[in-house]
Amino acid sequence: MGRVEFWNDPEAPKANSLVPACGTVTVDEQGHILLQRRRDTGQWALPMGKMEIGETPSQCAIRETYEETGVLVEVTGILGIYSDPGHIVAYTDGEVRQEYEVMLTARPVGGAPEANDEASDVRWVAPADLAELDIHPTQWRQLNDYLNGAFPHVD
Template sequence: MGRTEYWNDPQAPKANSLVPACGVLAVNDAGEILLQRRRDTGQWALPMGKMEIGETPTECAIRETLEETGVEVEVTGLLGIFSDPGHIVAYTDGEVRQEYEVTFLARPTRGLPTANDEASDVDWFTVGELAELDIHPSMRRQISVYVDRGGPHID
């Protein structure tokens, strides 16, 4: 399913759903941040996905990270809750979502970054390397909360 992201765009379609999503900003012992390159947009992003009925936000974040990156993580804290009505995601099936993301801090416990059907590439990056990557502004905002030590962030 394809998707188009809008960021404070007056031409964005109106949201028709609000779905809780959870993810992590994982940092390894070298201080590098784990990112995946999304197959649907081609942009680099934190691992994140839709919460399933019967799981906690933490369980969702751990599951999504493993599914999207091949890396198992342990949650160590809360980066923030991000719900900006100006961030709209439109899917080809007609769903138009307003952002609602709970992002945790985490550390890797095992596994290696591995491409899969959701991510064409997965890797660890230093903060200095991030400027060169195509990262959506909503993800940059979340990463900057970590880099600037401004968390936890709550919208």
């Protein structure tokens, strides 16, 4: 399923759903950040996804990070809650979602980066190399909050 993201765009479609999602900013011992290249947009992103009934935000973030990257993580803190009504994600199935993301900080404890059904590439990226990648502005907001120590962030 494809998707298009809008941020503070007056042409964005009107949201018809609000779904909690959780993800991580996972950082290794060298300070590299775990990123995936999304198959649906081709952009680099932090691992995150839809929370399932019966999960806590931490359980969701750990599961989604592992599913999307192959890396098992341990949560170390909270980066923030991102719920900007100006961030809209339109899916090809007709769902138009308003952002609601709980982002946690994490460290790797197992596994290895590997491509999968959702990610065409997964890698550890040095902060100095982030500018070379195609990263959506809303992901930059989260990355910058982490890099600048501006957390926890709450919309």
